[in-house]
Amino acid sequence: MRFSAALIPTLRDDPADAEVVSHKLMARAGMIRKVAAGIYTYLPVGWRVLRKVEQIVREEMERAGAQELRMPAVQPAELWRETGRWNVYGKELLRVTDRHDRQFCIGPTHEEVITDLVRGEVRSYKQLPVNLFQMQTKFRDEIRPRFGLMRGREFIMKDGYSFDADVAGAEKTYRAMADAYHRIFRRMGLTFRAVEADSGQIGGSFSHEFMVLADTGEDDVVYCEACDYAANSEKATSKVAAPERRDTPAMERRATPGVHSVADVAAFLNEKPERFIKALVFNTDPPHGTLELGRKGWPTQLVMVLIRGDREVNEVKLANHLGVAELRLAEDADIARATGGPVGFSGPVGLPEGARVVADRSVASLTDAVCGANAADTHLAHVLPGRDFGIEAVADLDTARAGDGCPRCEGGTLAIRRGIEVGHIFMLGTKYSEQMNATFLDAGGRKQPFVMGCYGIGVGRSAAAAVEQNHDARGIIWPMPIAPYHVALVAMNMKSEALAGAAETLYRQMADAGIEVLFDDRNERGGVKLTDAELLGIPLIVVLGERGLEKGICEVKERAGGDTREVPLEAVCAELKQRIRDALGG
RNA sequence: CGGGGCGUGGCGCAGCCUGGUAGCGCACCUGCUUUGGGAGCAGGGUGUCGGAGGUUCAAAUCCUCUCGCCCCGACCA
Numbered sequence: 001m002r003f004s005a006a007l008i009p010t011l012r013d014d015p016a017d018a019e020v021v022s023h024k025l026m027a028r029a030g031m032i033r034k035v036a037a038g039i040y041t042y043l044p045v046g047w048r049v050l051r052k053v054e055q056i057v058r059e060e061m062e063r064a065g066a067q068e069l070r071m072p073a074v075q076p077a078e079l080w081r082e083t084g085r086w087n088v089y090g091k092e093l094l095r096v097t098d099r100h101d102r103q104f105c106i107g108p109t110h111e112e113v114i115t116d117l118v119r120g121e122v123r124s125y126k127q128l129p130v131n132l133f134q135m136q137t138k139f140r141d142e143i144r145p146r147f148g149l150m151r152g153r154e155f156i157m158k159d160g161y162s163f164d165a166d167v168a169g170a171e172k173t174y175r176a177m178a179d180a181y182h183r184i185f186r187r188m189g190l191t192f193r194a195v196e197a198d199s200g201q202i203g204g205s206f207s208h209e210f211m212v213l214a215d216t217g218e219d220d221v222v223y224c225e226a227c228d229y230a231a232n233s234e235k236a237t238s239k240v241a242a243p244e245r246r247d248t249p250a251m252e253r254r255a256t257p258g259v260h261s262v263a264d265v266a267a268f269l270n271e272k273p274e275r276f277i278k279a280l281v282f283n284t285d286p287p288h289g290t291l292e293l294g295r296k297g298w299p300t301q302l303v304m305v306l307i308r309g310d311r312e313v314n315e316v317k318l319a320n321h322l323g324v325a326e327l328r329l330a331e332d333a334d335i336a337r338a339t340g341g342p343v344g345f346s347g348p349v350g351l352p353e354g355a356r357v358v359a360d361r362s363v364a365s366l367t368d369a370v371c372g373a374n375a376a377d378t379h380l381a382h383v384l385p386g387r388d389f390g391i392e393a394v395a396d397l398d399t400a401r402a403g404d405g406c407p408r409c410e411g412g413t414l415a416i417r418r419g420i421e422v423g424h425i426f427m428l429g430t431k432y433s434e435q436m437n438a439t440f441l442d443a444g445g446r447k448q449p450f451v452m453g454c455y456g457i458g459v460g461r462s463a464a465a466a467v468e469q470n471h472d473a474r475g476i477i478w479p480m481p482i483a484p485y486h487v488a489l490v491a492m493n494m495k496s497e498a499l500a501g502a503a504e505t506l507y508r509q510m511a512d513a514g515i516e517v518l519f520d521d522r523n524e525r526g527g528v529k530l531t532d533a534e535l536l537g538i539p540l541i542v543v544l545g546e547r548g549l550e551k552g553i554c555e556v557k558e559r560a561g562g563d564t565r566e567v568p569l570e571a572v573c574a575e576l577k578q579r580i581r582d583a584l585g586g
Numbered sequence: 587c588g589g590g591g592c593g594u595g596g597c598g599c600a601g602c603c604u605g606g607u608a609g610c611g612c613a614c615c616u617g618c619u620u621u622g623g624g625a626g627c628a629g630g631g632u633g634u635c636g637g638a639g640g641u642u643c644a645a646a647u648c649c650u651c652u653c654g655c656c657c658c659g660a661c662c663a
């Protein structure tokens with residue numbers, strides 16, 4: 001491609017509305033332009049990158065046995081009503097009405113359409129498994145689109161769906177997809193982690209997110225520095241050392257006038273926070289619900305949660321444990337009425353009949369502990385779980401922290417970094433197939449629902465994540481496999497006929513050799529062209545100047561490390577081909 | 587949806603408070619010079635001042651409504 005004939009509108013300044021590097025650089029490199037909030041045009045250079053990403057995804061999906069198809073972007077409401085998601089999905093679902101007053105949505109995902117297809121075409125276990133995927137523009141009417149391609153409303157996604165005859169088969173497919181995802185992101189040159197994720201309301205049995213580690217990520221990734229354990233912060237567990245065991249004398253009341261935070265009480269009583277039982281009262285009702293308070297009963301909506309004084313409750317884990325969708329801390333007045341004591345002095349001892357108390361694992365093993373006494377300015381010392389109070393359930397409700405022990409390996413320590421979710425795979429099970437009556441006949445002639453999985457990759461987001469991970473002050477540094485061009489050929493002065501002629505020859509040779517080259521033949525100063533080549537992030541920059549031409553050489557500069565070598569003109573093509581082949585991994 | 591802010595040439599912005607008929611840098615167009623790291627000189631303005639009403643002799647500026655966009659929060663991939 002000749003730069004002079006291309007539409008590559010580079011910008012010198014960052015666009016005012018861009019906040020993260022990938023957004024700034026992709027806009028400045030002339031890759032994307034905003035059309036509306038969260039909606040972008042992909043200009044030629046940007047589109048080349050996205051196509052490369054798509055091609056890697058396509059190759060690896062096919063290698064793993066999946067087949068590409070293409071479903072409609074516009075989907076009938078009818079299908080969404082079958083799964084109930086027409087009502088559940090909310091405002092994120094962009095709904096449209098056609099001229100006949102029929103309702104449709106612009107697909108944010110395609111479980112309904114694919115399940116409808118497969119239930120119509122697949123009848124027998126002999127036809128299974130089936131694994132299908134597509135690359136498509138999706139629309140989700142995000143509350144707050146931001147960060148360019150990282151969180152658009154319209155975005156390109158690879159979404160895949162698998163159908164198996166049984167759980168064992170589905171798990172095998174799931175593992176194959178996980179492997180394919182590892183290969184995909186490795187080929188793209190990304191530093192990433194596959195993390196165990198909370199499968200949430202999607203309802204599957206398990207799920208992994210593929211997170212690119214980058215400071216601008218929107219999620220926390222908890223991972224082990226020694227092994228490959230990784231989980232998102234909503235799901236992460238850790239090993240937390242328990243304080244030494246002690247004999248626990250008889251329980252004793254202690255006056256703690258005016259001190260209620262764990263730290264203050266610990267200092268006041270000269271005891272470590274690790275020996276404290278922190279009691280939090282949660283309300284499981286939706287906001288503004290009315291509490292039915294008996295005279296001295298325990299309201300059914302309230303749950304007391306116990307956790308060690310130095311730890312924090314993970315509300316997602318708690319909500320999952322309790323099987324509720326929403327949780328919030330109870331109102332002060334409700335706590336006081338339920339426990340009989342003011343906020344700040346709550347504890348599990350002596351609660352009314354019927355009180356629900358769940359404890360984190362860290363509390364169950366405590367000895368000689370301290371807790372609130374459900375009375376003003378009073379705490380209880382020498383408390384022993386089980387002896388002095390009862391617990392309905394013990395669960396992992398703790399928020400993992402950096403520095404905690406790894407739950408999987410010996411001696412590993414957990415760290416936390418920000419991550420960008422570029423892929424997500426789910427074991428869906430039979431949720432959709434049952435709701436949509438998608439069945440096949442098994443070997444015994446019985447109707448069975450398909451066991452499904454779904455697998456997404458954000459194409460644009462992956463490209464943006466690659467920029468987040470690979471850039472410097474001058475611009476983007478594309479990994480070779482997703483670079484828009486492999487080589488930028490810069491002729492320092494097109495007004496020099498000798499130089500222009502030599503550059504033309506070199507360009508033709510490169511093109512004939514099958515090298516993806518961007519020939520900057522503009523009549524610009526050399527500095528401008530070099531700056532643009534670097535901003536665009538093209539991995540290899542070939543500089544041809546008058547001095548070099550006299551010696552019959554050009555310079556080959558590596559964008560990433562800045563390494564520059566002089567190469568004889570006749571040897572350039574071979575050298576470039578070799579380096580490109582190496583960088584593409586064979 | 588709650589809170590804050592912004593819409594002025596292609597991009598980044600000033601002007602608005604205190605109304606007087608639009609400006610700066612870059613980009614762009616023409617010519618000449620220049621060509622190894624975002625050139626110099628000369629000439630050129632390419633603008634419904636987001637839109638609609640209103641106040642006024644006069645509105646980018648004041649008032650009302652409206653649309654769009656950005657940031658923080660809740661939410662989500």
